[in-house]
Amino acid sequence: MIGLADCNNFYVSCERVFKPHLKNKPVLVLSNNDGCVIARSNEAKLLGIKMGQPVFKIRHLINKENVKLFSTNFPLYGDFSSRVMDILKSEVQKVEVYSVDEAFLDFSDSASIDRAIFIKNKIEKWTGIPISIGLGRTKSLAKIANYIAKKYTRKGAFILEDHLIQRVLGNFPVEELWGIGRRYGNMLKYSGVHTALDFKNMSSSWVKKNLSINGLRIQKELKGEKCFDIELVNRPKKNICTSRSFSSDISDVILLREIISNFTNLAASKLRKQKSCCNRITVFLNTNRFKPNDRQHYPRITLNFPTATNDSIEMTSMAIKALNIVYRKGCMYKKAGVILQGIVSQTEIQASLFDNIDRPKRKKLMQSFDKVNMLIGPDSVRLASQGFQSRWRHKKENKSPCYTTRFSDVLQININ
């Protein structure tokens, strides 16, 4: 059996740990710039607030129902995530950390509802984060079991045993299946496939033709045939992207250079962290698509490095070169980003005959760069091109303290 542990309303739950009076109250966590809803408490879901909804469209509801808002606080969520994962790893031998709030667990040694409930309770007691655990023969079935555990059980745990599969699938909406998104969901319903059971009974060749190989795998998994294994090593990323929307529109090329320089440096440090180099860099800009009367421009350009690199200086000058090519004067840009591609391990680099950079020296420089920034804080050492302006940075008006990752934010308790 495979288990899926999934934290309930994860970001909201993290915020509630230090604000227990918000239990049973409607709470939202907002995206960067406090623009969209990215996490909702159950109470907020009941008010009809949707995932991804722009905040300004539900402002009246927020005021009327006294919904509590939080800006994102990723250091806090990241820290809680690793605490939860550590507990899971102490209870189960093989754990695949699937996302910030989800993990697949190998229950092949012993799968019982009591064991699942024990783990769930331990996590809640030790971290304050509520979690649900679902068990099934395959990852896809475990996902379904988790959905039921979360929605229909009190204990927060559920085992999808063989004799239940027929009935459960018959009542499970096809668009809720793992790997079936909105497009496929609509297409399936249009073809008369409404439940997971309908999907399971479709002809495999039709599924393969219309939903490609991955659709076929999902179908097999519903039949109990394992197609996705638990993966224990986290594979290095094949693409690394750093992008942001700005708090206001920007047309100033000098400022855009600073922004692109900052994005490139962030991406480069992610690249070095996983001990990789990249062969290509893409720079893109977007104007504000919600202002159709403004001049629209969505340029993107990819430049190749002569030799795969993870050197911030080399990468930044390439990125700025790219920006200078695509930038159009007079356009108001709302978002920009940098994507690194052609990622290879730093030990497998094809050297170039015409390379004129002193690689060993630069490597040492980057190592010191990273070390200082790790010890003193991000961007303590930076390239001059990164600048010091901050007017493009995010609006975060409701950010909670970093209770668990910053000494100055640690809670103080007065004992009388």
Next chain:
DNA sequence: TCTGGGGTCCTAGGACCC
């Protein structure tokens, strides 16, 4: 006024090779 960020995989088609 105001609309997130970071990923993966698959497929088709074009350019190229012998």
Next chain:
DNA sequence: TCTGGGGTCCTAGGACCC
């Protein structure tokens, strides 16, 4: 009548995930 066969690599676009 009749115009080969078998590959690789790369990229863009489209689907999906959290």
